[in-house]
Amino acid sequence: MTPDNIIFVKHGDKYNAGHVNRLHKQLKEYFPNADYLCYTDDPVGVNIVCMPVFTKPTLRFWWNKLAMFSEDFTVAGVVGKCLFFDLDMDIKEDPSSFLKWDGLTILKDYWKDDLYMAPHAYDVHINSSVITWTAGEQTHIWDHFMSNKDYFMRKYKGIDRFLVHEGLEFNTFDHGLVNSVANEFRNAPIDMYNGMKYELPRNNL
Amino acid sequence: MSYLETIYKNALNACEDIYRESQYNKDVDLYRSYDIMNSVNETQLKSKQWLVDTLVPFLTDEQFEWCPLQDIIILGGWYGMNGMLLRQKIDNDINIWNVDTDQWCEHYTNMLQDGNDDYKNNHSITDDALDYFFTRADAYQLIINTSCEHMEPDDIRLMLGAKTRETMICFQSNNYHSIQSHINTHNSLDEFVESLDLAGVLWKGEKKVNEECDRYMVIGV
Numbered sequence A: 001m002t003p004d005n006i007i008f009v010k011h012g013d014k015y016n017a018g019h020v021n022r023l024h025k026q027l028k029e030y031f032p033n034a035d036y037l038c039y040t041d042d043p044v045g046v047n048i049v050c051m052p053v054f055t056k057p058t059l060r061f062w063w064n065k066l067a068m069f070s071e072d073f074t075v076a077g078v079v080g081k082c083l084f085f086d087l088d089m090d091i092k093e094d095p096s097s098f099l100k101w102d103g104l105t106i107l108k109d110y111w112k113d114d115l116y117m118a119p120h121a122y123d124v125h126i127n128s129s130v131i132t133w134t135a136g137e138q139t140h141i142w143d144h145f146m147s148n149k150d151y152f153m154r155k156y157k158g159i160d161r162f163l164v165h166e167g168l169e170f171n172t173f174d175h176g177l178v179n180s181v182a183n184e185f186r187n188a189p190i191d192m193y194n195g196m197k198y199e200l201p202r203n204n205l
Numbered sequence B: 001m002s003y004l005e006t007i008y009k010n011a012l013n014a015c016e017d018i019y020r021e022s023q024y025n026k027d028v029d030l031y032r033s034y035d036i037m038n039s040v041n042e043t044q045l046k047s048k049q050w051l052v053d054t055l056v057p058f059l060t061d062e063q064f065e066w067c068p069l070q071d072i073i074i075l076g077g078w079y080g081m082n083g084m085l086l087r088q089k090i091d092n093d094i095n096i097w098n099v100d101t102d103q104w105c106e107h108y109t110n111m112l113q114d115g116n117d118d119y120k121n122n123h124s125i126t127d128d129a130l131d132y133f134f135t136r137a138d139a140y141q142l143i144i145n146t147s148c149e150h151m152e153p154d155d156i157r158l159m160l161g162a163k164t165r166e167t168m169i170c171f172q173s174n175n176y177h178s179i180q181s182h183i184n185t186h187n188s189l190d191e192f193v194e195s196l197d198l199a200g201v202l203w204k205g206e207k208k209v210n211e212e213c214d215r216y217m218v219i220g221v
Helices: A017-028 A061-069 A071-075 A139-147 A149-155 A159-165 B003-022 B032-041 B044-056 B082-089 B105-114 B116-121 B127-136 B155-160 B191-196
Strands: A005-010 A035-040 A049-052 A081-085 A089-091 A104-107 A126-134 A178-180 A190-192 B071-075 B095-100 B122-126 B142-145 B168-174 B201-208 B212-221
Touching: A005 A061, A005 B105, A017 A089, A035 A061, A049 A149, A049 B122, A061 A081, A061 A126, A061 A139, A071 A139, A071 B127, A071 B168, A081 B071, A139 A149, A149 B032, A149 B127, A159 B116, A159 B127, A159 B142, B003 B032, B003 B082, B003 B105, B032 B105, B032 B127, B044 B082, B044 B168, B044 B201, B044 B212, B071 B082, B082 B095, B082 B105, B082 B122, B082 B155, B095 B127, B105 B122, B127 B155, B155 B191, B168 B191
Parallel strands: A005 A035, A005 A081, A035 A049, A178 A190, B071 B095, B071 B142, B095 B122, B142 B168
Antiparallel strands: A081 A126, A089 A190, A104 A126, B168 B212, B201 B212
16 A cells, blocks of 8 residues: 655754655655655755644654644645654665555564563553554544643653553554664564664665 | 641652552553652752742732732642642632643642641642633732743743733743753743743742752742
């Protein structure tokens, strides 16, 4: 299956326009007809259509990813099947065969299968580095976050934990979509760096 | 038992209740007990006691000649610690309105205040603090906000514009930039005070309440 929209979120200075443009170039090969969108506080140098981050509420870091589920995205013209990528990904092959649009779909962290997770640590086996959903069908996620956002941001270290422990429904992709470079190698269409990319050589950036 | 001992005892009881309930109910929020402990920890106590000790000398009849001090609103009151500390220094007839979006704040504020009649006029309201304020902006003679770092700068300015001209404010913020929910931190006390554009500053100061940050406070109108 192929997406109608491919969305990136760039906030702060951890990632730059080059990361967005590079991912766009890699994905364009497999999804030439998708609309590409970058939700960002700094559009300078980004070669695709940019949507400015909401002025209210002000959110920092990864919490901005939740805005993709808000009604405002649909109002802004985002319709149909959406595919999100974190900016620390390397697309090596066509990932289409793994993609599905069945509610909210997220990665499962295959390398965490055997880890002990105390309930009150709120750790999770999922990873929102790749997400699929249909625009306008997950607005309850944003609405729930907004109902008590300061508490959620104190309680959870990131949106993965928020999604799981607030009981929001999701599915997971079949194993094989990504290779986590920090863990045992797996042949997969996408290399995922999980925020550690700056310590690794990236020759083609 | 001192008022502080009562608060700590009640906080421990609240945490115990949460633990006991969690043994039989999977939906119990264990993090809530950690949040309650944080709300009464040394840093919180220091910064809120600092506020009370600094603010109270300004709560004079002369200062409130335009309207006697009868209603105080605490925006983002959390579990009511600030109101409880302030109550020790002001008349029991003065209303203190703690307003917080988080619905559980009301429940645990009532628990922490339990057993002390001094708090009969410490009220806890579940609502968006700004929405609540805007619908009754002329009802308060004093506005307290110890968490400006969590609030949109535009909202704070809008609130200052909506309040009665003489209404006193006592606001705190900090330079703790690294916390993910801190969306409105400042680099200095003066930067914080200037951002508020007050008609008059009665007092301003800063305090190092822990190793991570400086806390800023301003009292004004």
